[in-house]
Structures are given as C-alpha cells and as structure tokens.
Amino acid sequence: MAKKIRLDVVTPEKVAFSKEVNMVIARTTAGDVGILPGHAPLVGTLGIWPLRIMEEEGETQLSLMGGFIEVQPDKITILGGTVELVEEIDVARAEAAKERAQRRLKGDVVAADTVTDELRAEIALKRAIVRLKVYEFYQQRRR
Incomplete structure (x- = not known):
C-alpha cells in the first residue's frame, strides 16, 4: 500500500x-x-x-x-x-457570473470606478472558470 x-x-x-x-x-x-x-x-x-x-x-x-x-x-x-465540492457548484450561477464578468471586461457595462470594476470582474471571471472546470472534470469522468 x-x-x-x-x-x-x-x-x-x-x-x-x-x-x-x-x-x-x-x-x-x-x-x-x-x-x-x-x-x-x-x-x-x-x-x-x-x-x-x-x-x-x-x-x-x-x-x-x-x-x-x-x-x-x-x-x-x-x-x-x-x-x-462538485455537488455544491451551482453551474447556472457560475455560467451567468462568467458571462457577466466577460461583458464587464469588454466594456459593455460601465461603472463609476472602472479600475476597481475591472479587477473585480477579472476575479469573478477566474472564480466562475474554476467552478466550471471542476464541474466539467466530473462530467468527463462520467462518460
């Protein structure tokens, strides 16, 4: 062992x-x-x-x-x-967060503090991507 x-x-x-x-x-x-x-x-x-x-x-x-x-x-x-854990991930919420962050980073959403908003969007995007990566890892294992 x-x-x-x-x-x-x-x-x-x-x-x-x-x-x-x-x-x-x-x-x-x-x-x-x-x-x-x-x-x-x-x-x-x-x-x-x-x-x-x-x-x-x-x-x-x-x-x-x-x-x-x-x-x-x-x-x-x-x-x-x-x-x-994978069972705690809300996939729909993660996908919505990813789309929202991508819109902010493209400039589709304008905030009063652009620099802070861009940093927050980058972090939100990373978090959403990680959640989706973990979820996809388990989906691939099921196949």
Missing part, C-alpha cells in the same frame, strides 16, 4: 475535505506544487484554481478560491476562503 499524507481543507464555515491521500497538486501564487508524503515543510499562498487530490480510487477536484497552504512531511493544511 502506498504511503499517505493527511489533507485537511478548511474554510471559516466548514471542514470541506479531511482524508489521507496519495498526492495533492495545488496552484500557489508562485506556480504549481505537487505534494507527496514526506514533502519538505512549506507555507504558501494559493491562487484561484482547482485543487487536485490523488487517491487510490482516482482524482478528486475541489473548487478553491485562493487561501493558504501549510505542508509538513505528514500533513497538508489548506485554509481557503471558499472551497466547493
């Missing part, structure tokens, strides 16, 4: 995921990092991207909207502001 590492993914509201896993792939603000049991200690800031979790049964993905990661040789702790 392969060696495992404990993964705890928590938000202010809940424990989103807590399990022994084989590997975790996370997108930090410095780039992607793959974490196996025995990994060197690490602390980092996470980007808006799917969190990939490798288990015996296959891959699991979570929608992760940034946060922090702490890695110890036997444990990974992720503190996320928003973390969603």
